[in-house]
Amino acid sequence: MSTPKFSVAICRSGIAGLTAAIAISHFSSEKDIQVNIYEAAQEITEIGAGIGLYKRPRNVMNYLYFREHLERLCEVPAVEDKSYLAFRMRKSNQQKGVPFYDTFTPMGTLLLHRIDFINTLVARLDSEIITSSPTAPITLAFKDGTTSTCDVLIAADGIHSATRHTMLELAATDSEADGSEEGGGEAAKMLRGMVDPIWSGRVAYRALVPREKLEKINPNHSVIFTAQSYSGKSKHTIVFPISQGRLMNVVAFCSWPDKVGTIFEGKTVEDRSKEELLELYAGWEEEVQKLLQVCLYNFLDCGRLLTIRTPWLPTGAGQAIEDAYILGALLASPLTTLSTLPISLKVYEEVRLPHGNAVQQRSAGTGRLYEFDDPRFADLANKELGEADKVTLSEIGDAAVELWKWAWTTDIEDDRSQAMALLKERVEGRSSV
Template sequence: MSAHLTIGICGAGIGGLSALIALNRVGLDAEIFEQTSAFARVGADINLTPNAVRALDGLGVGDELRKTAARPQFRISRMWNTGEETSRLAMSEAAEEKFGAPQLTMHRADLMSALVSRVPEGSLQMGKRVENIEFSAGAKSSLAFTDGTSTSVDLLIGADGIHSAVRKAMFGADHPTFTGVVAFRAVIPTEKLAGSADLDCFTKWWGPDPETQIVMFPLNKGRDMFVFATCPQDEWLEESWTTPGSSAELRDLYRDFHPEAQAILAACDEVLKSALYVRDPLESWINGVAALLGDACHPMMPFMAQGAGQAIEDAVVLARCLDGVSDIPSGLRAYQEARLERTAQIQRGSRSNQWLKAGGNADWVYGYDAWDVPIGLSV
């Protein structure tokens, strides 16, 4: 493929930044258009399982992430009422030996900072909110922005999230579905949890129904503990998907959980509450001159901790599929063929929420190597 190919990426989130870096790694230049005017330290956590960490290692950011991340020693499942441990999967060194990378848990902003540091100067344009996208006879994508500027690219990559403007231009307008599940998030200094067990582990407390759970894992080299709790709610009336929550409501909703889980919740002072939205798996992510990745095409429930990881995998595989191909459409077809079924399977598994509840084999998720998986190119 010509080195003069123009590639535009909408969205400078984890998937978009990963895509640009991966494209650079295979010798292709790209430019990112991001609607916000500046990055902010937003979000609380990111749980990167070995498949995601191995992909990030190939992007050259793994060493930087290890400086601030925690490395959970085990992935533990426990029952909400009895505290019974139903599965324990060794992570950290054991995962590194088996899968080639550990699990890393960290603040989302630390991952973003590491990725941004790998973006070449001039490749990232901020304050570029898309107003209109047009595809011209399968040859170019034309983008108009709300600031009055415009551009055209040979290949457009939609990494612009669940409200994707690129997706809308490709396939028409639709709306994500509220799952009937809300999530509470909180970060607790570990020093407030003296006496609690397994503070160096990823622990999931399984509730009385698939929508109710509490997940806990360390951040910041173990100095903080992140809490993520979900439960059913009939409707979501807030204008924002994320709002300040009530620690009293959080504790009341899980008042019947095991005392060890309640002890963690008792230390939560500030809480965020958000609605969880999904879309059904798409039959296609491409149209010949444009492709989607990450939440733009496969937004997931968080129950397998694969949302960010699948976006990173998409980015790596897409770059590999564009490396050396004779034309864009064949590369995009190879990308879709390599990624569609895996992401759909993880979407379905995340929604059913039975992943590793009572043990099982994690290899099909954690053992995936985006840099080495067959891609079936016809060059």
């Protein structure tokens, strides 16, 4: 590699960090950006084992030439302009569950085991651009006493991001030093209030269930044939197959709407007892009870996970992939040099931040629909409903689709085109001054 125009450090080798490295390499025709990835964890855990990718992130994978790799991990629909059944919604907090809505999505949904997907990303890293870091203005200090430097730092280090904490604390200190006493103090207070993540008021109990275990106790269980969303008052459980159908990914959500925006007390990830989850889902239909029994006794205890980005679209991994794709394209542009880096990063913020905020709001709204916490449907929550109520219940599905149909009616390439046009306009505008 020739002398790099600048260096990039990526904290953590998760989906976002690895995709960013691959995107930078993909768009960098001159291979003139130096990338280092730093990972503290010794291994990837099972938490968040299953992920689903809709049209937008799936297109990113296609643009980055991942289709053949994904075909080894899951079933990839052959006809891309056709709609496929994504999952079935059921009202389940009653003795007999009622299926009431089938959700179809163009291009289908890629259902992946997180570890398999990350291993595939690792295998695609370009060793030509990932080398030792040169001297650069940002100094990284790690817990083991080592240090490194970079020109750009990508904080992909998760919910407890040390990078976010340091960045906001430094910004607060600068605000106090540079601003007026009153204005600077208020800005610093706001920034420090963003250091710790705010609780969504929900927890997710996650587990994997071997298909053969489920078939032994109920060979006709609905999730064997179709991904399911089991809904009830302030709770719902999403189940879908991964690892070529050998495993069922189970995520049981429990919500406390009055706790939204508070600080979560205690560990954000830990093992919880089987009695706790069974008690929370007491009285739900037999399909749910059987599923939770298999989770608890035959595979692993569920973890209690704090979710900051509300996950009900579901597109958390997809948003990470999209973010990385746009950022990689901007950094690798010939217009982005060491001197224009601030422009490139500002363009990224302008394009992706409004989108991310909108997704967050839609996701929260979707969660309220799934759990009958939306005022329009709250009176249905604790009623024993049947076949005659399907038309009324289907309005929930229609409302949910309205919130997240953007995931397959818009294209990530439009966002990239907007970002590149803004970059060109800003860089050329600066040059003409």
